[in-house]
Amino acid sequence: MRAPNIFRTIAFRIVLVYVVLFTFSAAAIVAFAYWNTARALNDETDQTIEAETTGLTDLYQREGLGGLTDVIIGRSVRGGQALYLLTDSDLHPIAGNLDAWPATEPVSEGFVEFDFQRGSGGEPQRYRARGRIYTLTGGFHLLVARDVHERYETERIFTTALPWSIGLMLLLGVVGGGLISRNLLARIDSINRTSREIVAGNLSRRIPVTRARDELDALAEDLNHMLDRNERLMRGMRDVTDSIAHDLRTPLNRLRNRLEGLFLQIGSESAQGREVEAAVGDTDRLIATFNALLLIAEAEAGAVREAMARVDLAHVIEGVAELYEPLAEEKGISLQIGPGRTAPIRGNVRLISQALANLVDNAIKYTPPGGRITIAAEDRPSGVALSVADTGPGIPPAERTRVLERFVRLEESRNSPGTGLGLSLVAAVARMHEARLELADNAPGLKAILIFPAETQTPARKNG
Amino acid sequence: MRILVVEDDLEAQRYLVNGLKEAGHVVDDAADGEIGLTLALSRPYDVSIIDRMLPKLDGLKLVEQIREHGNLTPVLFLSALSDVDDRVKGLKAGGDDYLTKPYAFVELLARIDALMRRRHPASVKTRLQVGDLELDLLTRTAKRGAADIDLQPREFRLLEYLMRHAGQVVTRTMLLESVWEYHFDPQTNVIDVHISRLRSKIDKGYEMPLLHTVRGAGYMIRARA
Numbered sequence: 001m002r003a004p005n006i007f008r009t010i011a012f013r014i015v016l017v018y019v020v021l022f023t024f025s026a027a028a029i030v031a032f033a034y035w036n037t038a039r040a041l042n043d044e045t046d047q048t049i050e051a052e053t054t055g056l057t058d059l060y061q062r063e064g065l066g067g068l069t070d071v072i073i074g075r076s077v078r079g080g081q082a083l084y085l086l087t088d089s090d091l092h093p094i095a096g097n098l099d100a101w102p103a104t105e106p107v108s109e110g111f112v113e114f115d116f117q118r119g120s121g122g123e124p125q126r127y128r129a130r131g132r133i134y135t136l137t138g139g140f141h142l143l144v145a146r147d148v149h150e151r152y153e154t155e156r157i158f159t160t161a162l163p164w165s166i167g168l169m170l171l172l173g174v175v176g177g178g179l180i181s182r183n184l185l186a187r188i189d190s191i192n193r194t195s196r197e198i199v200a201g202n203l204s205r206r207i208p209v210t211r212a213r214d215e216l217d218a219l220a221e222d223l224n225h226m227l228d229r230n231e232r233l234m235r236g237m238r239d240v241t242d243s244i245a246h247d248l249r250t251p252l253n254r255l256r257n258r259l260e261g262l263f264l265q266i267g268s269e270s271a272q273g274r275e276v277e278a279a280v281g282d283t284d285r286l287i288a289t290f291n292a293l294l295l296i297a298e299a300e301a302g303a304v305r306e307a308m309a310r311v312d313l314a315h316v317i318e319g320v321a322e323l324y325e326p327l328a329e330e331k332g333i334s335l336q337i338g339p340g341r342t343a344p345i346r347g348n349v350r351l352i353s354q355a356l357a358n359l360v361d362n363a364i365k366y367t368p369p370g371g372r373i374t375i376a377a378e379d380r381p382s383g384v385a386l387s388v389a390d391t392g393p394g395i396p397p398a399e400r401t402r403v404l405e406r407f408v409r410l411e412e413s414r415n416s417p418g419t420g421l422g423l424s425l426v427a428a429v430a431r432m433h434e435a436r437l438e439l440a441d442n443a444p445g446l447k448a449i450l451i452f453p454a455e456t457q458t459p460a461r462k463n464g
Numbered sequence: 465m466r467i468l469v470v471e472d473d474l475e476a477q478r479y480l481v482n483g484l485k486e487a488g489h490v491v492d493d494a495a496d497g498e499i500g501l502t503l504a505l506s507r508p509y510d511v512s513i514i515d516r517m518l519p520k521l522d523g524l525k526l527v528e529q530i531r532e533h534g535n536l537t538p539v540l541f542l543s544a545l546s547d548v549d550d551r552v553k554g555l556k557a558g559g560d561d562y563l564t565k566p567y568a569f570v571e572l573l574a575r576i577d578a579l580m581r582r583r584h585p586a587s588v589k590t591r592l593q594v595g596d597l598e599l600d601l602l603t604r605t606a607k608r609g610a611a612d613i614d615l616q617p618r619e620f621r622l623l624e625y626l627m628r629h630a631g632q633v634v635t636r637t638m639l640l641e642s643v644w645e646y647h648f649d650p651q652t653n654v655i656d657v658h659i660s661r662l663r664s665k666i667d668k669g670y671e672m673p674l675l676h677t678v679r680g681a682g683y684m685i686r687a688r689a
Contacts, residue, residue, distance in 0.1 A: 253566035
């Protein structure tokens with residue numbers, strides 16, 4: 001069987017789709033919230049700066065440069081995030097806590113963002129600020145700004161963290177999905193294992209039901225219920241075949257006993273004696289047909305699974321060929337065994353031998369003297385093929401499926417002995433072994449091929 | 465020989481008992497498993513013929529219980545059940561042979577003879593002899609008079625089986641089961657061809673044939689004509 005692959009399970013695929021969907025929705029929501037917050041914060045900063053600028057320009061108009069300078073100096077020493085710079089028309093600083101006019105910014109009205117340096121001695125650090133430039137009457141320039149580096153820092157941390165978070169989320173999701181799938185897979189595997197054991201003939205096996213009482217348990221219970229029914233049906237079938245066997249064999253037995261007793265009394269000298277002898281022969285043919293039918297019914301009901309074992313086809317071929325070789329020779333037919341050995345198969349050696357014997361028997365029956373019959377076994381990609389090829393008249397393609405039905409015999413063979421069940425039994429044995437029976441053209445002649453699944457594909461697995 | 469017959473179909477039982485008596489055996493009969501068990505454990509028998517399905521005590525259990533008591537009387541199962549699995553079950557339970565109904569009486573007689581002979585095996589033989597035909601089981605060679613006979617391995621086994629049962633009727637089914645180990649009837653009677661091949665090797669050109677066909681039953685190897 002296929003090795004259970006976690007990544008190919010339905011559970012894993014569902015979890016994966018869910019995780020990806022969830023991760024990206026979460027990322028989108030977080031990004032949107034962040035963008036919104038950042039905008040609100042920016043707006044707030046801008047409003048504060050706007051208000052302060054308005055206040056300072058009013059002050060300038062009321063108290064002139066001196067008053068403004070005092071206020072700016074006063075506010076500058078307070079520190080914090082507020083930044084101020086008042087310059088003359090040539091951008092020489094007059095007052096404020098910025099050392100110089102930001103180099104990158106042209107002197108224009110409106111909001112700007114710029115970098116500035118701060119730090120007494122040592123390494124001066126670069127910071128980010130957002131501010132408003134205002135040109136006062138008299139050519140003075142006023143810059144009111146706020147240090148926003150903290151917000152930018154947060155933004156930076158956030159933007160670097162976001163892909164990592166997404167990655168981590170995906171990883172956790174995949175691991176979680178794997179765990180869930182493995183759990184689910186283990187339970188589905190137990191269902192598979194049970195069904196394989198049942199197919200292999202252990203009808204009493206049932207799927208274990210856990211205490212979780214979830215939907216898989218419900219499924220298991222339903223399947224078990226079905227298996228109970230199946231087992232009852234199979235046993236019923238077996239009982240019916242047994243009772244038919246018993247109820248028909250008992251009177252057949254008496255009939256044969258009586259006729260045989262009568263024959264022993266009369267002897268074969270008289271005409272009556274010969275009639276009785278013929279009646280015994282008829283009874284025997286009746287019994288043979290009945291036995292063949294019963295065997296077919298049993299094979300089809302899968303009732304003989306218990307006697308399944310490892311079978312070496314080369315061994316089966318050798319035995320049957322050896323049994324039929326003198327008969328073939330007597331008819332002037334050469335009976336050959338194809339070369340090669342094959343993988344072992346799982347089956348009932350008695351039924352496979354009987355099926356092969358039937359095929360060889362048929363081949364000898366229909367092959368004219370001087371013909372050739374080849375029995376062979378070979379490994380194929382689809383399984384192990386057991387074939388009997390003859391050089392007889394063959395079977396027309398249109399008739400090939402029909403001859404597998406019970407009692408069907410082609411017109412030309414009506415008068416040869418046989419029950420007409422030979423090929424049906426072969427077909428039943430094939431079905432029982434999950435093998436395929438093919439009737440092909442041997443050009444000329446018939447090639448009957450039984451393709452069995454290789455043994456490794458259907459073992460009842462021992463591990464629990 | 466003393467034979468126990470346990471069979472619940474009284475009609476079949478009557479034929480069986482009469483037939484066995486005519487063949488010169490002493491026969492006790494029982495119609496259910498319990499009486500069968502009592503008889504089997506209280507008297508010595510050479511062979512028991514036991515139906516597979518019996519009232520009160522099933523045939524399989526009956527044989528299991530007989531065996532548990534250390535009784536080794538050969539048992540022949542008669543069964544009206546289909547035989548693919550049941551033959552195996554019957555032999556596992558301690559049966560020595562298994563015959564599916566309806567059976568030919570000659571087949572039953574031949575099998576009983578074989579079972580009784582198995583019960584009293586002559587000392588382990590390395591050489592079998594019938595008339596002037598000799599079979600050396602160690603060197604796997606056959607001789608008739610002074611002439612060597614060249615036999616295939618299977619022909620050797622066939623002849624060995626016939627000679628071990630010299631003077632007894634051996635049926636085709638017995639040969640198929642013992643020499644080929646096949647438990648099914650081939651559509652064509654392949655055994656006859658094997659026998660005629662063997663016959664041409666051991667009897668051809670000799671005045672006194674050893675391998676005889678018993679009409680309606682099977683074959684027998686014996687020195688007297």
